[in-house]
Amino acid sequence: MTLIKPLRLITLTFLYFVTVLTMLVYTSDQEIFFDWTVSYAQRAPLGVNKQVIVINDQLPGPLLNVTTDNVVHINIHNDMTDPFLTTWLNGVQLRSSWQDGVQGTNCPILPGHNWTYHFQVKDQIGSLFYFPSLHFKKAAGGFGAIRVNNCAVIPIPFPLPYQDFDVLIGDWYNTDYQVMRTSLDVGNGLPMPDAILINGLGPNEATFDFQPGYISLTIPFWFPWSYTTQDDEYDSLDIHVGQSYSVLVTAKNDTNGTSYPMIASSRFTENILFGLGVIRYPDSVAYPLGTISPGPTPFSYTYFMLQAQSIRRNLTVGASWANPQGSYHYGQINISRTLILKNGVIFDGHRLRYTINGVSFIQQDTPLKLADYFRLSDVFEPNIMFDTPNDNVLLVLGTSVVDAMYHDYVHVVFQNPLQEIQTWHLDGYNFFVVGMGFGTWDESKKESYNLFDAVSRSTIQVYPLAWTAILVKLDNQGMWNLRSQNAENWYLGQELYIRVKGIGQDDPSTIPIQDEARIPENVIKCGNTTSL
């Protein structure tokens, strides 16, 4: 979950994976309070001492266990010497970008200060996670799992799982995050990680105790608010930086003393790294015997693109909504705009710059959301990026904000001309993943789209020399971050903001307030807004 580099992770359990879904059923409608202190600590997951970031002395941080419709208040105290912000990744579909916790929406919580996030968890269930958004802190910790449980009134389409597990998979560097950051600043790339950790633990340290014969839910894995069909079973899953799934696992009933490895393997890296956890039964030996499988063979991008396409929505069941998902015909809505976003990388003479349609993002000291609110027109100029790539534009440094209208139905094609995997995330939304293919996208590719039962999610991979197409209804006003989930790319400019404005607000300088939450009373001001 806290992948820094785009490793491809394959989780193998040698068990049955029935695909996806939900969790236990609780009631909601209540306010939930958390008090978190973020600080440095020394930990040595791989036997090498490292300064890590803990929350309430825990790595990973505390589980955020909430139910749909809960109103959540999280008071974060920054006891570090560096500014801090947390973002609620993976479709905690905030209705307010004031709570998004990224640099374009919030001023950082300064050392010695605290700030309380307030948000309601709406229209979703499943396993998500949070992590520090200010760059590279996620390499040191500060992340944790979020469970959004069902409302009691909405049934789940399978037997209640016997137990739940959170599985956080991340790569790990023994190097300090500040050293890594400095290294990027002077033009170096990141090295290979030192290891893959599961739940912040080294090989065979994370254990999962299964009850024979029962269904368990393991939780790195989840498509927010949709159930997938159950005709396919998977014994491995292709997971990318920043993605989460919920899966049902049917435990074996013929336990014969064996324990089983849970394997997260990086594939398509020169040296394959393994994160190893252990699945145990009551009478199991402590550790699995035998050799560790690196995952399915033969191994190809085609194999995993086919797997991604095979995961489809079950249209006959609702998830967080009472109505069956199939009643929403996303494939029949007219598209109001198409964005073709092509990623690139270029050396600017000092360091690498990662780009979207030739524009590499420059952070401002004033959050864009605040600049917008106070009508400061000198912080950024909107629409410096074109909707489609122009191969004459190699590098523009700028604060890229795309203006869009509330309720627009936008078709986005991520075009990847490079040999490496890309992973894209959009805050504030889930989108329908309608197509993927190798080569260069053109209009004819629309014929291959799944306009019927595609899954909806917030983070999507684009395979090397390939494209991925999504459809998104801009039904959430605010300033929303679209970014590469690969930390290096993100840090070096591969992001933009989509400013979703209220109807009738054609003037880009007006504030999108129509359906949006008001500015929080406890808002922190910084940059040009400090004295306003």
Ligand SMILES: *[C@@H]1O[C@H](CO)[C@@H](O)[C@H](O)[C@H]1NC(C)=O
């Ligand atoms: C999560 O919250 C639900 C509802 O309050 C509770 O029943 C359950 O025990 C909690 N789980 C954990 C692991 O805290």
Ligand SMILES: *[C@@H]1O[C@H](CO)[C@@H](O)[C@H](O)[C@H]1NC(C)=O
């Ligand atoms: C900081 O924490 C205190 C209690 O510890 C709380 O009363 C106050 O509202 C918090 N400040 C902000 C800005 O959230």
Ligand SMILES: *[C@@H]1O[C@H](CO)[C@@H](O)[C@H](O)[C@H]1NC(C)=O
């Ligand atoms: C496991 O197998 C035993 C013996 O075959 C059977 O009695 C038991 O009901 C099974 N348990 C489950 C949970 O399926």
Ligand SMILES: *[C@@H]1O[C@H](CO)[C@@H](O)[C@H](O)[C@H]1NC(C)=O
């Ligand atoms: C969809 O879910 C329903 C309810 O659980 C189930 O009966 C049906 O088999 C599922 N359909 C598919 C194709 O998996």
Ligand SMILES: *[C@@H]1O[C@H](CO)[C@@H](O)[C@H](O)[C@H]1NC(C)=O
């Ligand atoms: C236990 O069962 C597994 C698979 O069902 C098998 O691979 C293994 O050899 C068995 N172990 C023993 C000790 O019989």
Ligand SMILES: *[C@@H]1O[C@H](CO)[C@@H](O)[C@H](O)[C@H]1NC(C)=O
């Ligand atoms: C979609 O566009 C077509 C062609 O322009 C038009 O005939 C149709 O009414 C539109 N549908 C909706 C729902 O707006």
Ligand SMILES: *[C@@H]1O[C@H](CO)[C@@H](O)[C@H](O)[C@H]1NC(C)=O
């Ligand atoms: C506001 O900030 C921008 C950069 O973020 C700067 O260029 C500009 O001069 C500032 N304006 C004022 C009035 O300070």
